[in-house]
Amino acid sequence: MDRIIAAQVYIAICEYGSLSAASRGLQMSRPMVSRYLEAMEQWAGTRLIHRTTRHLTLTPAGESILQKTRQLSRLSDDIGELSRRAIPSGILRVACAHYTAADIISPMLPRFLLRYPELRIELDINNRRVSMVGERIDVAIRITDNPEPGAIARRIGECASVLCASPEYLAIHGRPADLAGLAEHNCLCYSNFADQRWSFTTAEGETLSQAVNGNLSAGISSVLLDAALAGCGITLIPLTEASNWLENGRLERVLPQLTPASMGIYGMYLSRKLLPAALHLFLDEVQQSLQMSARTSGGQ
Known part of the structure; x- marks a missing residue:
């Protein structure tokens, strides 16, 4: 005992x-x-x-x-x-996608490293799902609607999305009048969705979804953003990534009466035992940064 x-x-x-x-x-x-x-x-x-x-x-x-x-x-x-x-030290290996590195981790990382100067962060930036055991990853930050089984998934935030297209695309192909109308459009899809269905919530709180298809899918949201800006189709991408383009008119919201379902932002690790001391401190810092960003943007 x-x-x-x-x-x-x-x-x-x-x-x-x-x-x-x-x-x-x-x-x-x-x-x-x-x-x-x-x-x-x-x-x-x-x-x-x-x-x-x-x-x-x-x-x-x-x-x-x-x-x-x-x-x-x-x-x-x-x-x-x-x-x-105790001041955390040693190495913390973090896996994340390009968007996550640029928009989620990068804003909080300098502050975190200044607070814990004995700690070294190694970022493995890759849009494929890495082997956490084989590649010695301590924690993976993932945006997903389907956390993988076998890992501990701590939800640390929400990723709001926006349905949008360029004015040029909409001028040529028209705007979908309702959700079903998306089936008639070229939809630029994120390849890591559980399936190619886009889900939305109405003003009354009803959840709706629509199967979509198009000539481009990618695991990097910036590729979808560039294609949408070039007039290739309608896409569903993180709101923070599209916000500047929405403000300057290069992109326009599609079906603005519907709210796209947000995706969870997770910190994923394999065991609750023998964790690096910095792991929870790092996830706490990411979570606080996401909360601060949400408050600054009015919760969007």
Whole structure:
């Protein structure tokens, strides 16, 4: 049994005055409290508590052990606090796509590195799904509607999208009047969607989807953006990537009465054990950066 926990249970028994009260206070079963007490007595090599149906009294050895277990518990807490405050160092290997690197990680990275100068970040920027084991990746930042099984996926943000096309494309091919009208248009698709269906929410909160097809799919949203700017078709891309072009009129919203379904932004890693100290700090920083960006843009 874990001796630190056994010591903490022993302290609780002494402070609550009974095994039953300690069980309730610790939210631990009564038999488990008894087993931890037995473990403490085996560790000490002597009886620590005289137990009767009504009273609990400490033996002389029990009094001495109580003081030592309190010191042990404080030491354990101090070590845990030092670990939480420790300056992370070493290497953190992060995998991400080009858009994620440029628009999500790059804005927060200088601040993070200045805060933790002993840490080295290695970015593996690639639009294919890397082997986290084979390529020694600590964490992958992914935008997806379908997190892969077998990994721990921590949702750290949302990626809002916009349906858009160039004025030139719309002048030649017209605007779809409704969602079904997308089937008549050349749709430029992100190849990492679970399937080639685009989903939207109406003003009334109803979820709608439409199968789409076109002559271009790509795993890099910037390729879809360039093709849309060139008048090749209608695309669904991250709002942050399209915002400047929407503002200067090079792109126009299509079906603006519908809100494209957002995709989740995930930090993905393989195990909860033996994690690099910097991993959760890095994900916390990315999450805070995304939240700040969302507030700045009005939640869009």
